[in-house]
Each structure stands twice: as structure tokens, then as C-alpha cells.
Amino acid sequence: MTVSNPGPVPGASAASAISVGAGAPVTEELRELGEKLTGSLTTDPDILATYSRDQSLYSPQGTPLALVRARSVDDVVETVKFAHRRGVPVVPQGARSGISGGANAVDGCILLSVRSMDRILEVDEVNRTVTVEPGIINLDLKKALRAYGLAYPPDPGSVAMCSVGGNIATNAGGMCCVKYGVTREYVRELKVVLADGTVTRLGHRTVKGVAGLDLAALFTGSEGTLGVIVEATLRLVPAGPAPLSALATFPSVEAAAQTVTAYMATGATPSLLEMMDATTVTMINEIGDFGLDASVGAVLIMQSDSVTAAADTEAFASVARDNGALDVAFADNAEDSELLVAARRSAQPAWEHYAHSHGGGQLLDDVCVPRSKMVEFCGRVEEISARTGAMVAVIAHAGDGNMHPSVFFDTGDPESVARAQDAFDRIMALGLELGGTITGEHGVGNLKSRWLAEELDEGNRRLHREIKNAVDPTGILNPGKMLEHL
Template identity: 85%
Template sequence: MSTVDTVDVADLDAELGSLLTGSLTTDPDILATFSRDESLYSPDGTPLALVRAHSVDDVVTTMRFAHAHGIPVVPQGARSGISGGANAVDGCILLSVKSMDRILAVDEENKTVTVEPGIINLDLKKALRSYGLAYPPDPGSVAMCSIGGNIATNAGGMCCVKYGVTREYVREITVVLADGTLTRLGHRTVKGVAGLDLAGLFTGSEGTLGVIVEATLKLVPLGPDPLSALATFPSVKAAVQTVAAYMATGATPSLLEMMDAKTIGMVNALGDFGLDESVGAVLIMQSDSTTAAADTEAFAAVATDNGAHDVAFADNAQDSEMLVAARRSAQPAWEHYAQAHGGGQLLDDVCIPRSAMAEFCDRVDAISDSTGAMVAVIAHAGDGNMHPSVFFDTADGASVARAQDAFDQIMALGLELGGTITGEHGVGNLKSEWLARELDEGNRRLHRSLKDAVDPTGILNPGKMLEHL
């Protein structure tokens, strides 16, 4: 492979210039800005250059150049991830597709939309409303995350409990492979079993197999405005026991979220949402069905039976959105708290069976106590996706060590309880060592073989998800 010292990117700059679309920069200040995603404690390297792609040709040209010279490439979208998946590695080309953000076609009859990868999830949702259509995947960072990044990480979010994750909405993707080959994967039709499910394989591959440049997505009819309810509990354990009991009734909420007491305080400090800080936890439930009023009443009954202090109802769309906005503010509130208390945050993303949530929460409390690490917890509780966040002072070695110990114990606990190390945030470089622990040897061998077949020189997003397999 070529080294940074021997590669002259002027030739790539000239090629992109001749296309009259893409742009390349080696400005150190700009490179530093693009070298990290939103993760607060993931390593990053020094890139060789940044390419801002505006077209498929820009991506093809960049990948051909990188392949010819053995230069690592780190694909990027909005850089809203929190696992270090878009962070630079030394000597890489950062390949940003953020500016490729158009809606290319809306097919109302077949209920699909074709988009470029840089379009922001919320912008797509807003554009589809005039067609009476909706794109359900709804990450917490919906206002800033891109569809390409959502596909690359198989993003989830708050509505997964009813609507599932991104993979279930990807019909067809156009991908640029490591050598610059442009290919279409998947089918635009509702059904299609010709060949292997390569679109499914690339969804969630975190930029290690190819660069997504176009996607055709399944849509659903736009539903009625949802109604919501908020229940307060004396403890996190009581809240998650309510979740298990409520979901066992066969309920299909469109959202069922949990925040613990520490998070409630941080959210109030960030946005003055007026949440009750004297409680141990809150659950926010939402229904977008035609029986929403009855659904919220049923939730209230189960919550009361499981020890809820109080249940409040949001009986109009505006109040419902305020409750959801409070939950969406949890991660920004965590980041604000972290920056004010030493700058460190390690965010777990453990998904476990709902039946194991109470034990998980009890043992996370025990881990926090035994390590002395500060841990706050939120959850997409309806589908068992737990997000404990460990806070620490990056300038204090002992604080860092305590946080890393707590983070590792929580990851191990998730696996012990039959879960996975990531339900939606992706592996990135934050959890790459843990992926090797979750997968057995046969599974690891399949991953290695697929990576070698698609990217034989290993230039696509090295040092990330597949690094330790």
C-alpha cells in the first residue's frame, strides 16, 4: 500500500475538478472538523484529504484513485453517529456524501421513494407528508442524521417497537465498491429472491463494504396524529417491569421510551421540560393507531398496576410532540452534562430480551456502585434496547479507568443476558473488540471472508467494525 508521504492527491483533485462537481481539500483546519463523529471518546487519526462528493461520478472517481494507490477511505454522511464509525484513520481520504441530498423520485402508486444518501431523515419525512406517505424509521437524531448513515448502521430509534429498523425499509441500494465499481443491490419490487440478499448484507455494514450513493425505500401511508401518555415510577426496575407487562398484553405502541432520574434532571437542565425530578424513572408511551385513546388508557392501567406514581395524558398532537421532544433531548442533555463534567462519555447500546430488562437495570446499578462510575440510563424500552451512558473526566486517569471498567462490564452483562452489543448505534471503533466476543468463530470467519472478497486490499473504513475479527 502507498503511504501518505508518497501519494500526491493533486491528481485526484484534478480529476474531480474536471467533473465540475466534487471538491478536495487538504486544509488542516477543515480536516480536523471532519475527522470525528459525535462520539465523545473514540479514537481518530489524521486524514490525508477530504473529498466532498456531489455526484455518483465523484464517488466512483475517488474510490478508483484510492484503490489504485492503496489509500484508506472513510465514508461519511452527517457524522451524527456516536460509535466512532465515521472517524478518520491516519492517511485516509474522508469521503463525504453529505451534499448528495436530493429526493430523486416519489412513487406514490408503489409507495417508494428514491433518494441520495445525504438527505436528512427529518427532511425526508417532511417532504413525504404532502404525498400522504411516511418513512417510519425514526432515530433519536432524526433532525440531523442522514439516510445513507441510517442504512450504513441499520439505524433504529423510537418507533422500532412497532415499525422495525431501517433494513426493513430498504428495497434497493446503489453502491460504489472498493475498486470504483458501481452496482445496484436488492429489488424495487415488494418481493424478490433472485440471488443472495446483498442489499441486506450492505445495510449495517458501516462503510466497510462499499459507499451507498442511492437508495429506494419502502413507505407507508401517513397515519393519524399520535396520542401519548407519561407515567412516573419510583424506580427504573418498576418502569421496565411495566414495559414487559404491557407488551405481554399484545399491545403495539408506536413508541415506548424510558428515562431514569439522572437523565430527567439533565433534560430539565437543558430545556426546562418540567419533568418531575423526584421520581426514579418515567415511561413515555405513544400510539398512532385509530384506537390511540383506548391504547393510552390501557397503558395507564398496566402502569398503575405496576406501581406508577402518576400517569398523565397528552390528548393532542402538540402535547404529544412535547413529550417526544423531551425524550429526544436526552442525548444532547447527556453531551451537555459530559462537557461540563470532564468531557467523557461512553455510551452503551445493549439490546436484550424484554424479560431481562429488570435484572439488567439492577445489575447496572450494582456495576455503577462497585466501580464508582456515574451511569445514567435511557431505553427504547419497548424493544429492549438499553442505553446506559457512563460519564467521566478525560483528564483524570482513575476516572477514565473506572468508566472503561463499567462500560466493559455492561457490555458483558448484555451478552450474558442473551443480548447484543449494539441494537442501533453500530460498532464503529468503540465496540469493535466486543464484536469479536459476540460472534463465534464460524461467524467471524464468514465476516472475514466477505470483507476480503468485496474489499481485498482493505481500504474501506479500516480500524472500525471488522478490525478485530
């Protein structure tokens, strides 16, 4: 069943804009909700199945009651009020590009998609801000800002498909974080729909502002558990010069990690510093021709977008050679630099391609450790792989210590699943042991919710519980996810 109301139709009554398609029976209450929306409501099982999960290859999903595709703030308000009055769970969704199960359905929920709310509402060149709806795709925003000579730095690997609202909900990072930081540092003001349908503004549009608690920062990274983001005003920076890049190859992941530690210790500020192991390079070469040498143990890609970019790449090359680099190559123009970045962006699609053709299982870790612990982390991940018998590939936003080991397995083989889960858990525990965190940018979702309780002490867990209870007392917002085990 599908109920849609795209808006007033000249010469027609409101009821004539409602269409009913094939699907599961619809209650009168849901029908009344659908008639209030400018977007649509559906209970069609095939559509619900499509929207019931994100890109995570091994996260649980439930069976939703309905999907609302909101087109306005009022649509979100009506949906949340409807759910609040009845105690129905609400799972907010954007582009569903996440890989931790944060947007997956829970049984009996309303999936609330804001993907169609994708407008740029204002570009303020004087104050260097942009105000957007949450469904806008990150790359589309970047492209639109070029005409103004401005840039929005947060740059997740899924930049071409992820929504800005989702980026805010998970406090997403990406490859540029080593220089520009994560999403939270660019959020000035949020418009949020709370669990009872109240619309509120959090934060401020000014450069400075310390009136009250920093609630915009609190909601950034809250993964839809505190409210639904319906508008955001974001800080921008001047667009920089075309970057230059260098690629260094190494005999081992440990040698590459040591190079990162040594290079960053010089005070360098690259705009990108990425690492890939040999297994990942092999997988990338299977889906495209990026000219990567699969015979090496690891690859580092460094990029600088500063006015001293040429000198920066030379300095990186010098440190790499001092730390055992097998070879260093330079991309001295924007096109070649982008090709190197494209190779790195291909890592996750290459992993997914491999997983789908080798049993369908992938558990992607998102451990962030101090840079000083990267060499030890890489060595011990290799030991975990050998001890458990699980296949593990590694990429990293190496400049800020954000490690992404990925464990592959056959979902149809219980022993393979057990080995993979053991390896995943050991890697998570290793990150905490080394003073790190269970997630640097992907979010907790349902994939890592039980590990959040391991990272936080009791005082911290209590604060999380009390904040959740105060903001969402009936617990309807994205249950079963980040805060489930606290």
C-alpha cells in the first residue's frame, strides 16, 4: 500500500492526490498519517525490504511497519508525533550509505527517510556558511559551492552517495580529517525535530557562541537517537589550490605505519595521508586499473593542498625513504592526484566486491588509535589474523590513526562466521587496549553497540542513559542501536 500527497493539485480535492498500491493491509491510522504528508507513506513489502538496511554486510535488521519519505519539516513532525503518541519506534534514514547498521529497521518501526529533503537553502558568502536540508549528497554540495570559491571539507569515502544529514548524525570523517577535522567542527546550527514532535534550533550561526550547553555538538554524532535533523547551517572554508600528491610503497604495513608516525612528528599538515595493505591493493586491482603494484606490502598516499605543496611532497618522500620505502612516485598535476585518491576511494567497493563473491560476509572495524600506537596495532592485527584464521585486510586514514581492518568470511559456514567474529572482537579490544576508540567515524549503529559499553566508564554510561531518557522518554528514536547496551 502506498499513500502519497505531492501537494495541492489544481481543481482537485486533497483526497484525489492519494494513491493506493499493492502491498500489505494498511490501518486507518496509517492512512490518516499518509493523508497529512506532502511526501509519501508506504507499507509495500518490497519497498520496505529495500529500505530496511544500510550498506553493512553483517548487521541485524527487523521488519518495519511502514516507510515515510518526507519532503518537508512538517512531514517529519507529523510522523514523529504519530509515533510518539503510540509508542512506535522511528528509524531516521538518509542515503543509507552507513556501514554499521545505524539505519537498519527494527521490528514494528516507521522508517523515516529524509533523503528527498535535499535543497540548498542559503549560501552566505560573507559569513562563509551554507544552510541545507539533510538529504543533500555531500559531493553535490561540494560541487555547488565551487561557484562561490568556497568548500565544505568533510570528505567521507562514500562522498558521492552519502547525505550531509547522515554525516552529521554519525559525525562522519573521511580522508581530509588529518588537516580539516570531522563533521562536528563544521556544524554551526541544527534544526531538529525532537521525540515528541517539537521543532527546535540548536547551536548558533555566529563564529563564537557560548550561551548555554553545546547541544548542537551533542546531537552531532547521536545517530538519530535524540532527534531527527531537518536542517543544518555549516561552516565553510575558502577553496584552496589544486592539491599535489605522492605515493610511496613499502615492504610491510608496519614500515608504512612507522613512516606515518615519523612524518607527522615533523609537524607536517597534509590534507590527506592514507594507507592500504597488499590485500586491499590486490582487491582494488581486480575492479579497476589504477596502476597499483600488488607485489608490495603496503602503500601510502600523501596529498597537500597548501601553497607549499611541492615542498610538502618532497619532504614526505624523504621521510618515506628514510623509513624503508621501496619506491616513491609523484603526481604533479590535479588529474594524476585525483587518480590516486580515486584508487583509495575504491577500497571499500573492492572489499564489497570480494565479500559478495567469497561468501558474502564482511565485518568492518573502525578503530582509531594514537598515531604512536599504529605500528603496534598493525603488527598485532596480523597476529590476530594468523591466530584466528580469519582473512583481514587493512586500510587507514593513517594521518589521524583511524584504522579500518576488514574481516571477510563465508556467511554460510558457521566456523568461518565464528572465526570472523572472534577476529573482529579481538581487534576492537586491541584498539581499546592501546588507548583508542571503537569508532573514529562510522558510528556505533547496532554493529558495535555492545562495545560502546566496554569503552565508556560507569559515570559516562549513566550520563548517556540520563540524556537519552530526558530527550526521548518513551525510547522511540532509533532503538536497538548505539545506546542499546548502556
